[in-house]
Amino acid sequence: MKDVVIAGNLFQTMDRIDRIAGDFQWNEMGGGCGKGGQSPLPVTEGAPHIRISEALVGGSLP
Numbered sequence: 001m002k003d004v005v006i007a008g009n010l011f012q013t014m015d016r017i018d019r020i021a022g023d024f025q026w027n028e029m030g031g032g033c034g035k036g037g038q039s040p041l042p043v044t045e046g047a048p049h050i051r052i053s054e055a056l057v058g059g060s061l062p
Contacts, residue, residue: 005058006055007057013055016054017050017052018052020049021049021050023049024046027044031043031044031045
């Protein structure tokens, strides 16, 4: 999926996670955060695939 927006209450959405895969991987490329003059604050990301039983998903075409 591209250009996806997940809307709703974060805590309700997290409560609806009903499956978590065992495929966690770090994004080794990393990156940087420039929010609030913190640049270059090193950051990285990683997460397993999850399944959410109910979620409101939206988006728009370019």
